Amino acid sequence: MMPRATIVALLGTVGILAAAALAPWLKFVLTVALAKGLAVMGILLLLRAGQVSFGHALYLSIGAYTVAFLRPAVPDLLVLLPLAAAVALGVGLVIGLFVARYRDIFFGMLNLAFSMVFHSLLEKLYAITKGTDGIRVFRPTVAGFALERLPYEWAVLGLALLLALGLGWLAARFLVSPLGQALVAIKTRETRLEFAGVSARRVLLVAYAASAALGGLAGALLACTTLHVTPHLAYWTQSGELVFIAILGGGGSILGPYLGSVVYELVRVYAAAALPDAWQMVLGAVLLGIILFASRGLWGLYEDLVMRGWRRA
Amino acid sequence: MALLLLLAVLDGLAYAAQVFMVAVGLTLIFGVLRVLNVAHGSFFAIGGYVAASLGAAIAAAGFSSALALPALLLASAIVGALLGPLIERLILARIYDKEQVLQLLVTFALFMILEDVQKLIWGVQPIFQDAPVRSLGQVAVGDIVYTVYQLYLLPGVALAVLVGLMWFLRRTLTGRVIVAVTEDREAATALGIDADRVYLFTFTFGVALAALGGALASPTTSLVPGIGVNMIVLSFAVVATAGLGQIEGAALTALLIGLGRSVAVYFAPEFEVVIPYLIMVAVLLVRPHGLFGRPQLRRV
Amino acid sequence: MSEPLLSARGLAIAFGGVRAADGVDLDVAEGEILAIIGPNGAGKTTFINMTTGYLRPQAGRILFGGEDITGLAPRAIVRRGIARSFQIPQLFAEQTVIENVALKVAARRGFWRAFTPLLDHTTASEAMRLLEQVGLAQLATARATELNEGARKLTDVAMAMALEPRLLLMDEPTSGVASAEKFAVMDTLVGALRARRTTAVFVEHDMEVVERYADRVAVWSQGKILVAGPPREVLADPAVLREVIGVETAHAGA
Known part of the structure; x- marks a missing residue:
């Protein structure tokens, strides 16, 4: 029998495809949600180790700008995405060597600092980045085919879905592997890990680099969806959004990030338009509520409601 | 060249004074509550906005502009007294025994809320209220004409805060109680110290200091959304570079980072934001616990 | 006698004014079980x-298998074959008993696997074998937080054994274990150690346990080794009785 999470993931896939077919404007929203879900999965890896990064917008923007810069030279989506992930991975490894030495407050704030530096460079180095105007991205080809708008949107959505499923599967395996379990051990008491001869710093570095690559991939998908990149992608509000979705979705399952980001993006389409100057406030209040009263997030609620129902049946 | 350098030094001093007042509150609150308050930069911003509003109200009512200066102090007291107890009792008190990651998330949530509170109350258009600066006039420093406000008042207030704080912590009973709680919370509570009150007091005090930093900064800069977040990362950089919980260290580091930044403003403006963090990263690479911090033995 | 496995010379460390070690010389021979x-x-x-590298001595040297390991990081020392258990075990709270042990098995066998389960066939069966050796097989899938103190200690020792150390240091293996189970626990432990030919040092307060299971006893007093030798001789030494056991029997009688 298939594990329940696999069934839910497949049902979710069908649901997303159906929704995108029935309401074409949802395609955009759902692609964005899946892309962010990938980045949130990276945040989830770090949360497993009890660490929270307030700066992962750095990797979103690195992925997005990699696409924007390379698009003239490298026209194909299927090449751009792995390239963006690789660049983010490289940067993540370098910064990770530094931040993986730190925990808790320092870990969170150092990441914020790095992302704010990058944000300001994106804004100020106008000659390279065109500042706040941002860079327009021309629609890439997909596997060599120059697609019209509609099929292109379907292709990106399909690709995002495949990546979410494939990388989600890998991440789920990672979490039960020795490395994934060691990550959880960092949260309880990492000196004990050292007494097993395992470097906690290196374990965290692996997770950090993975989260950077996921962030870069997510940013590249966003760039290929919105076809326009701006420094705003590196702003702290974007990092906050990723953390918010991670907590909203809940850390109990690898599906949490996707559940969280789909719900988040759907609500945001309406709410952010209605409350442009109070959106962060709403997010903050909900975040407080979840942490103080429902710390397992949406996936936890779902488990409580549905899974328990199944068991009873 | 020499002129620019002098300007940079004067700017740096004035800027360091503001940063110090935010950073010292951040480090003091951390020392006592063991919570790094991500929302601390918002108190800086709100202090600035409240001061600007007060200043505008004073001008509109036709009072003397000499009142502009005390109004800055009043603004920070208002922000501290209103927001400090409210946030500490209502929210922070619930999370003292939680994991650090949850504490961070809670203050981050507060930060998100407070950023929009500013936008809702004061809008997103820049606000500039320089009556306090004008009321003090200008003075010549060599070939440069500089405002008395930035040359004397800002660094003076920061110095007074530093000296006053050291005196308070070492010489008064309340101050010593705070130090005792910082050094050993359990032992202090066992001695009958009411930790709740110490937390409430320290947090409120820290909020007022950040608001004072903002109020003092408000006549020298335009208030726009985002100054809070810039200030929190900057003051964190100061606190981390100095070593968490180090007060005099924070003053020296604020000076170092303030000067570094203002030199960059004149000589490499693109890298203005980068310099403070370069300093921080360089220091932390060599001394992971900061310039003045001491390493703690990790629990087995 | 051949070269000792572990050899400490002139170890000294003080905390504040307290000299916890003040010139300690101690040898541990290969294969023996030494009680302190x-x-x-x-x-x-x-x-x-x-x-084990958690504290750095202020003076003196520690040789392990002839190599100077003084002041090495815990990780480096573990890799050279020294493992420890703790007086107060801190297990990985979010994991089950078998996962706790398996983490240590994996730490030895090849930890850097990212996409195969921790509890794959070989790791799981080895962890299970260790749990059987310490009599915890039925508790394998219990959460670490659900165990009583005795079971926590045994899990902790099983975790240390999973590293297959040449030298195992145990900090009060029977403290917190119900006195009725004490000998049963030590029988299992020492049986497992002898079967694996693991050299062991254990800190102990219970003289019955020391007499029954140690090959040799070292008496630590005022920062020095007062005397070391076979349990029967050492425990009959009047100086030792006064220094250590006298105090303890007085406590027990009170």
């Missing part, structure tokens, strides 16, 4: 902490 006894707070745990 001494008054509370004498510095016995400090010896374990120094040997």
Whole structure:
């Protein structure tokens, strides 16, 4: 029998495809949600180790700008995405060597600092980045085919879905592997890990680099969806959004990030338009509520409601 | 060249004074509550906005502009007294025994809320209220004409805060109680110290200091959304570079980072934001616990 | 006699004014089981902490298999074959008993696997074998937080054994274990150690346990090794009786 999470993931896939077919404007929203879900999965890896990064917008923007810069030279989506992930991975490894030495407050704030530096460079180095105007991205080809708008949107959505499923599967395996379990051990008491001869710093570095690559991939998908990149992608509000979705979705399952980001993006389409100057406030209040009263997030609620129902049946 | 350098030094001093007042509150609150308050930069911003509003109200009512200066102090007291107890009792008190990651998330949530509170109350258009600066006039420093406000008042207030704080912590009973709680919370509570009150007091005090930093900064800069977040990362950089919980260290580091930044403003403006963090990263690479911090033995 | 497996020379460390170690010389021979006894707070745990790299001695040297390991990081020392268990075990709270042990098995066998389960066939069966050796097989899938103190200690020892150390340092393996189970626990432990030919040092307060299971006893007093030798001789030594056991029987009688 298939594990329940696999069934839910497949049902979710069908649901997303159906929704995108029935309401074409949802395609955009759902692609964005899946892309962010990938980045949130990276945040989830770090949360497993009890660490929270307030700066992962750095990797979103690195992925997005990699696409924007390379698009003239490298026209194909299927090449751009792995390239963006690789660049983010490289940067993540370098910064990770530094931040993986730190925990808790320092870990969170150092990441914020790095992302704010990058944000300001994106804004100020106008000659390279065109500042706040941002860079327009021309629609890439997909596997060599120059697609019209509609099929292109379907292709990106399909690709995002495949990546979410494939990388989600890998991440789920990672979490039960020795490395994934060691990550959880960092949260309880990492000196004990050292007494097993395992470097906690290196374990965290692996997770950090993975989260950077996921962030870069997510940013590249966003760039290929919105076809326009701006420094705003590196702003702290974007990092906050990723953390918010991670907590909203809940850390109990690898599906949490996707559940969280789909719900988040759907609500945001309406709410952010209605409350442009109070959106962060709403997010903050909900975040407080979840942490103080429902710390397992949406996936936890779902488990409580549905899974328990199944068991009873 | 020499002129620019002098300007940079004067700017740096004035800027360091503001940063110090935010950073010292951040480090003091951390020392006592063991919570790094991500929302601390918002108190800086709100202090600035409240001061600007007060200043505008004073001008509109036709009072003397000499009142502009005390109004800055009043603004920070208002922000501290209103927001400090409210946030500490209502929210922070619930999370003292939680994991650090949850504490961070809670203050981050507060930060998100407070950023929009500013936008809702004061809008997103820049606000500039320089009556306090004008009321003090200008003075010549060599070939440069500089405002008395930035040359004397800002660094003076920061110095007074530093000296006053050291005196308070070492010489008064309340101050010593705070130090005792910082050094050993359990032992202090066992001695009958009411930790709740110490937390409430320290947090409120820290909020007022950040608001004072903002109020003092408000006549020298335009208030726009985002100054809070810039200030929190900057003051964190100061606190981390100095070593968490180090007060005099924070003053020296604020000076170092303030000067570094203002030199960059004149000589490499693109890298203005980068310099403070370069300093921080360089220091932390060599001394992971900061310039003045001491390493703690990790629990087995 | 051949070269000792572990050899400490002139170890010294002080905390504040307290000299926990003040010129400690101690040898541990390959294959033996050595007990360290001494008054509370004498510095016995400090010896374990120094040997495993958690504390750096202020003076002196520690040789392991002839190599100077003084001041190496805990990780480096573990890799050379020294493992420890703790007086108060801190298991990985979010994991089950078998996962706790399996983490250590994996730490030895090849930890850097990212996409195969921790509890794959070989790791799981080896972890299970260790749990059987310490009599915890039925609790394998219990959460670490659900165990009583005795079971936590045994899990902790099983975790240390999973590293297949040449030298195992145990900090009070029977403290917190119900006195009725004490000998059963030690029978299992020492049986497992002998079967694996693992050299072991354990800090202990219970003289019955020391007499029954140790090959040799070292008495730690006032930062020095007062005397070391076979349990029967050492425990009959009047100086030892006065220094260590006298105090303890007085406590027991009170």
